Amino acid sequence: MNTVTQGPKFVVSEAEGVWLWDDNGDRYLDGTASLWYCNVGHGRTEIADAVYRQISTLDAYTVYGDFANEPALQLSERLAAHAPVADPRVILTCGGGEAVDTAAKLARRYWAAQGQPERGHLISRTGGYHGLHGFGTSMIGMDRFRTGFGRLIEDTSVVAHDSVEALEEEILRVGPERVAAYFAEPIIGAGGVYAPPEGYFEGVAQLCRRYGILFIVDSVICGFARMGNWFGIERFGVRPDMIVFAKGVSSGYLPLGGVITSGEVAEPFWNRPGNPFVHGTTYAGHPTCCAAAMANLDILEREDLFTVSLEIETQLDSAVQTLADHPLVREVRSGVGVMAAVELTTEALEQRGITTSEVFTEARARGVVLRAIPHSLLISPPLIITWEQIDHLVSTLRAALDAVDQRH
Numbered sequence: 001m002n003t004v005t006q007g008p009k010f011v012v013s014e015a016e017g018v019w020l021w022d023d024n025g026d027r028y029l030d031g032t033a034s035l036w037y038c039n040v041g042h043g044r045t046e047i048a049d050a051v052y053r054q055i056s057t058l059d060a061y062t063v064y065g066d067f068a069n070e071p072a073l074q075l076s077e078r079l080a081a082h083a084p085v086a087d088p089r090v091i092l093t094c095g096g097g098e099a100v101d102t103a104a105k106l107a108r109r110y111w112a113a114q115g116q117p118e119r120g121h122l123i124s125r126t127g128g129y130h131g132l133h134g135f136g137t138s139m140i141g142m143d144r145f146r147t148g149f150g151r152l153i154e155d156t157s158v159v160a161h162d163s164v165e166a167l168e169e170e171i172l173r174v175g176p177e178r179v180a181a182y183f184a185e186p187i188i189g190a191g192g193v194y195a196p197p198e199g200y201f202e203g204v205a206q207l208c209r210r211y212g213i214l215f216i217v218d219s220v221i222c223g224f225a226r227m228g229n230w231f232g233i234e235r236f237g238v239r240p241d242m243i244v245f246a247k248g249v250s251s252g253y254l255p256l257g258g259v260i261t262s263g264e265v266a267e268p269f270w271n272r273p274g275n276p277f278v279h280g281t282t283y284a285g286h287p288t289c290c291a292a293a294m295a296n297l298d299i300l301e302r303e304d305l306f307t308v309s310l311e312i313e314t315q316l317d318s319a320v321q322t323l324a325d326h327p328l329v330r331e332v333r334s335g336v337g338v339m340a341a342v343e344l345t346t347e348a349l350e351q352r353g354i355t356t357s358e359v360f361t362e363a364r365a366r367g368v369v370l371r372a373i374p375h376s377l378l379i380s381p382p383l384i385i386t387w388e389q390i391d392h393l394v395s396t397l398r399a400a401l402d403a404v405d406q407r408h
């Protein structure tokens with residue numbers, strides 16, 4: 001909040017493709033697709049038209065009880081058709097955090113309906129980000145998001161993000177019969193872009209099967225072509241019990257998220273009376289948001305951004321890795337998905353007192369918007385970025401690093 005009260009605000013006035021304009025008319029490259037979501041780029045009139053058509057036909061109506069609407073039905077069918085989940089069912093929400101909490105509650109409720117109410121424990125990973133609702137805050141793998149809120153939801157724990165053994169140890173410590181679910185992002189995004197080690201997801205999927213634990217993938221960042229496929233996890237050849245999605249499903253033109261569950265997880269709530277999953281929100285299944293998502297998915301498919309993004313992934317990787325030799329840079333993480341992190345050295349951060357926000361500010365002053373987390377600069381452009389624009393992004397980041405290096 002103090003960034004709003006101290007100093008001027010950065011007012012974004014317009015956006016088109018990969019470009020933003022501020023209220024002075026200055027232009028910036030959107031190096032982060034806003035907050036990881038604008039996969040098809042800004043200013044798509046096709047989405048605006050779809051929204052206008054829908055809002056003029058049926059603006060909004062609840063999907064409570066047996067109410068439904070065509071855009072929500074069509075979107076659910078379309079997502080289910082592509083989901084790497086057995087016999088998929090879709091629950092729509094208004095965003096990612098709400099979807100995470102829906103999945104966590106559904107996991108616990110599922111086990112209660114199976115006669116195992118003691119199976120409530122949720123395991124997540126260091127660096128993992130799952131939104132900031134109640135369950136998400138309790139599962140987040142970064143302390144700064146968890147502290148100061150009193151006691152969080154009980155029966156949650158966080159394990160090292162890169163170790164199958166660490167997950168098994170935690171399952172055994174808690175007792176397999178008490179563990180409801182394991183949550184993981186295909187690639188850790190907001191925590192700093194960490195791809196899993198070779199074989200990691202095969203290993204954890206096997207563990208989950210062995211101990212009967214639900215495997216829940218949080219694809220909020222990794223979905224909708226950012227990793228060259230629909231939900232990111234397809235890269236690793238495993239099938240989860242649930243997928244949480246948001247962001248790229250609508251490229252953020254209107255807010256939307258959801259959960260895809262296997263038919264098995266949905267079964268206790270689907271055909272059986274007396275076992276309802278008492279949960280839902282006012283705007284879930286909002287027809288206008290669903291119409292925006294449908295138009296967005298049309299663009300992803302028509303322009304084959306699934307394939308295009310694989311090329312961009314390679315281009316971004318080779319461009320951003322050239323920063324690895326910069327004196328302020330400790331490590332560059334890239335090469336899986338259209339996302340990268342440039343981590344600063346401990347010397348720069350701790351001895352020289354350099355901050356990533358300084359680098360962020362220098363880059364923005366030079367016309368490139370990046371994201372700063374405590375140790376790294378994050379890059380996740382729209383999937384329509386060109387080779388020249390990637391080059392411009394990376395050379396601007398180098399200039400920003402040089403400027404900060406010289407100042408200290």
Ligand code: PMP
Binds near residue numbers: 096098131220247
């Ligand atoms: N999960 C992941 C992996 C995310 O990156 C985010 C948002 N950055 C969320 C959940 C939460 O989504 P929202 O901000 O829409 O609540």
